[in-house]
Amino acid sequence: MLQKRLIPVLLLCDGMLAKTQKFKRPCYIGDPVNTIRIFNELEVDEIIVLDISRNRKVPEFEILQEIARECFIPLSYGGSVNSLETAEKIFALGYEKIILNTAAINNPSIISEISNKFGSQATVVSIDYKKSLIWGTKVYADSGRKRTPLDPIPWALKCQENGAGEILITSIDHEGCWKGLDVDLAIRLRKSLRIPLICHGGVPNISYVENLFFETQINAVGVGNLVVYQKQGMGVLINYPKNKSIETK
Amino acid sequence: MHIVNCGAGNIGSLLNMLKFLNIEAKVTDDWRELSNASRIILPGVGAFDNAMSYLETRDGLIDELKNKALNERIPTLGICLGMQLLLESSAEGTSHGLGIISGVCERFSFDDNNYNVPHMGWNNVTISKPSPLSENFDEMRFYFVHSYYCKVSRSEDVLFTTNYGTNFASGISNGNVYGVQFHPEKSHKFGMKLLKNFMQA
Numbered sequence: 001m002l003q004k005r006l007i008p009v010l011l012l013c014d015g016m017l018a019k020t021q022k023f024k025r026p027c028y029i030g031d032p033v034n035t036i037r038i039f040n041e042l043e044v045d046e047i048i049v050l051d052i053s054r055n056r057k058v059p060e061f062e063i064l065q066e067i068a069r070e071c072f073i074p075l076s077y078g079g080s081v082n083s084l085e086t087a088e089k090i091f092a093l094g095y096e097k098i099i100l101n102t103a104a105i106n107n108p109s110i111i112s113e114i115s116n117k118f119g120s121q122a123t124v125v126s127i128d129y130k131k132s133l134i135w136g137t138k139v140y141a142d143s144g145r146k147r148t149p150l151d152p153i154p155w156a157l158k159c160q161e162n163g164a165g166e167i168l169i170t171s172i173d174h175e176g177c178w179k180g181l182d183v184d185l186a187i188r189l190r191k192s193l194r195i196p197l198i199c200h201g202g203v204p205n206i207s208y209v210e211n212l213f214f215e216t217q218i219n220a221v222g223v224g225n226l227v228v229y230q231k232q233g234m235g236v237l238i239n240y241p242k243n244k245s246i247e248t249k
Numbered sequence: 250m251h252i253v254n255c256g257a258g259n260i261g262s263l264l265n266m267l268k269f270l271n272i273e274a275k276v277t278d279d280w281r282e283l284s285n286a287s288r289i290i291l292p293g294v295g296a297f298d299n300a301m302s303y304l305e306t307r308d309g310l311i312d313e314l315k316n317k318a319l320n321e322r323i324p325t326l327g328i329c330l331g332m333q334l335l336l337e338s339s340a341e342g343t344s345h346g347l348g349i350i351s352g353v354c355e356r357f358s359f360d361d362n363n364y365n366v367p368h369m370g371w372n373n374v375t376i377s378k379p380s381p382l383s384e385n386f387d388e389m390r391f392y393f394v395h396s397y398y399c400k401v402s403r404s405e406d407v408l409f410t411t412n413y414g415t416n417f418a419s420g421i422s423n424g425n426v427y428g429v430q431f432h433p434e435k436s437h438k439f440g441m442k443l444l445k446n447f448m449q450a
Binding site: 001002043045046069070072074092094118121122165166191194195 | 261262264265266269294295296362363365366367368369370371372373390392394395396412413432434435436437438440441
């Protein structure tokens with residue numbers, strides 16, 4: 001049986017590993033290469049690396065290369081990938097998947113360009129969204145800084161149509177808050193999509209994930225706080241549950 | 250160890266793992282270089298026809314590959330698309346495969362919304378027949394990404410089996426030629442063990 005996925009989502013911010021809350025206040029977690037090496041030793045099954053640095057125009061290829069050299073698990077990278085050429089460079093370093101966000105919003109055809117060349121399984125679109133009374137539920141670009149007129153579910157379907165092989169969805173309101181995922185939207189999106197979906201933002205603990213996997217059709221979850229902090233309000237502790245603990249339920 | 254360059258395939262991660270295991274690897278698409286090979290990996294990500302037409306553009310490469318695998322009986326391992334290329338054809342395209350192992354590739358097709366295509370993620374692998382590749386494994390778990398799967402003509406060519414909505418051959422072999430549908434280079438300790446085992450094959 002295909003294993004359900006619990007995926008660390010690690011944030012690079014100006015060359016350091018950081019963790020945010022509602023996409024704000026990046027807190028220093030550690031050196032990215034060392035930290036990811038620890039995850040590799042913990043036999044994490046997959047990692048997502050997102051660069052959230054404010055003024056970055058191109059990926060930090062050197063750090064990304066160092067990460068890939070000793071990380072023998074599926075790696076996905078997102079952050080200022082806005083052309084086929086940049087994507088090609090990332091793939092060549094040993095990354096399996098490219099994650100598009102703002103670039104896909106500005107130019108949806110980049111999804112099909114990358115997907116046609118490298119396959120849909122290598123093309124992920126990340127969708128950040130926020131709810132407000134005035135605007136409703138909208139997709140945000142530029143690491144949550146810019147509201148767009150897009151609604152998350154139709155946008156996800158459009159990305160699927162354009163050749164995306166996977167969607168990573170993040171609720172900005174829930175990210176880093178330990179209060180659980182935005183399950184309602186996640187379930188609706190899961191039912192509408194054919195392609196894999198990773199739900200991210202707010203996972204408080206492992207038993208929450210176990211219940212979610214048991215009770216819903218959600219089968220992939222992105223986690224941040226859970227794997228970089230000891231627990232809520234406490235210090236940094238790189239950790240990952242033993243595989244068995246998720247499967248036994 | 251020689252790795253056959255099939256065009257668009259991303260082999261960065263395979264090279265990273267071989268380097269970590271201290272296995273010397275040469276990437277080539279030249280038949281003369283390949284003729285020195287004592288072990289061959291046929292990697293592959295991408296589309297069946299693209300990979301086959303790339304191989305066809307390299308003069309003598311396909312013939313040498315078949316010669317190595319079938320006549321000289323050099324240990325040969327196809328990974329993912331590289332495994333599918335070993336067969337005769339694929340529903341993904343119209344090109345002929347290498348035809349080193351008898352069979353065809355078919356596309357996953359499910360009515361059940363619980364099964365997404367591609368089959369992507371970690372899945373269990375069960376051993377269908379003993380081989381050097383599966384030696385010293387207590388548990389076999391590997392990372393998969395694929396939309397097409399191999400259907401071999403002879404059931405005795407099935408090496409490993411995996412379930413994804415249906416049971417399919419996640420590994421095939423005929424003598425010295427092996428194919429695995431999963432990505433050992435992305436399956437940490439399991440993949441390292443499998444590649445080390447291949448070195449002993």
